[in-house]
Amino acid sequence: MTDPIRTLVLDDDFRVGQLHRSIVDERPGYLALEPVRTIAEARAAVRDLAPELLLADVYLPDGDGIALVREAGIDAIHISAADDPATVRRALRSGAHAYLIKPFERRALVGALDRYARYRNLLAGSRPLQQKDLDRALGILHGSAEQVSTSRSATEQLVLAALGDDEASAAEIGERVGISRATAQRHLAALAERDAVEVRLRYGATGRPEHRYTRTA
Structure with a gap:
């Protein structure tokens, strides 16, 4: 069984930290650690709890979140009200996988x-x-992989119809529609990028987790 991704939230606003923690905790394949509010607390948590992903604000009361990410050497997503290009460039240059500008939609x-x-x-x-x-991995990370037109193609309509109200894998959808698993997965990924379907990971006894798809309500 694949272990969940241990994720630490660093934000000096207690309410914001708890909100982001709850979002992490709801996502399949994640384990949300107790949020921290300072650089010092984050350093201790990195040392003692070994998170694999850090959701870090940029400006903290006792230091710089970008410098912390560079120092810690773990994957990170920056979440900050800082919207100047220089800060964003510095964050990405220091190793952040993504940068979300506050406020943003859930x-x-x-x-x-x-x-x-x-x-x-x-x-x-x-x-x-x-x-x-x-x-493909980098394209998915940056939300640019396997993009298709925002208008639904005939194949996408077939994929959605085959999905119905059920939860299914790409292989199952491929069998229902009469297309390959890879083609079904490509269309499902495009639909997921547009929030037409939701994706969750199902962990089995062995091997990689399986992607399961459902139509968005």
Whole structure:
């Protein structure tokens, strides 16, 4: 069984930290740690709790969240009201996988977390990567992989109809529609990017977690 992604929220506003923690806790494949409010608390949590993903504000009472991410050497998403290009560039240069500008809609963080989980899944294991694997993982991480027109294609309509009110995998949808698993997965991924379907990870006894899809209510 694949372990959940241990995630630490760093925000000096207690209410905001708890809100972001609750969003993390709701996402399949994640384990939300108790939020911290200062750089010092974050350093201690990184040392003692070994988070794998840090959701970090930029300006904290006792220091700089971007410098912390660079120092800690773990994956990070910055969440900050800082909207100047220089700060954003510095955050991305220092290793952040994404940058969300406050205020934002809840689905923005949900989307970033879901993309990160899929990115992690694609780069899991020890087998050598082909360039196409890496390109796909990075495309998913940045929300640019397998984009299609916002108008639903005939195949997408068939995929949605086959999904109905059930939860299904790409392989199951492919069988129902009469297309390959890869084609079904491509269309489902495009639909997920547009919030037409939701994705969750189902963990089995062995192997990688399976992506399961449902229509968005």
